Amino acid sequence: MAIKEIGGTQYYMIHYRRRKKTTDIRIPIGEENGRMFNGTLKEYGDKFNVEISSDAWEAEKKDKRKAVDDLETSLEKKGELWRRIHMSYSVFFK
Known part of the structure; x- marks a missing residue:
């Protein structure tokens, strides 16, 4: 996972291993609730x-x-x- 700025908005960039880059998803920072889990x-x-x-x-x-x-x-x-x-x-x- 990485953080990248696109068009003035920061996103979490999530890449799924062994998948094409087109399956990557971006989640705007601040809107991750319910889409990402912060923990083990x-x-x-x-x-x-x-x-x-x-x-x-x-x-x-x-x-x-x-x-x-x-x-x-x-x-x-x-x-x-x-x-x-x-x-x-x-x-x-x-």
Whole structure:
């Protein structure tokens, strides 16, 4: 999910995996009530008294792992960038 501004209005952009981009939906920010749920699968299941499929649980676990991996990769890249900047400054300002 991402947030994008189109024509001066901000939208939540929701993409369904393994689907064409034409099936993406946009929900205007502020109008998500009833169309989006802010919480975990467990909270959703408890609130609406529904059983969550094993596929959904597995997808949630993969998303959490991917988010952690993305954060670690991003921090590594940031650290490498700072090392390069520091090295170039030390070369120019000896």
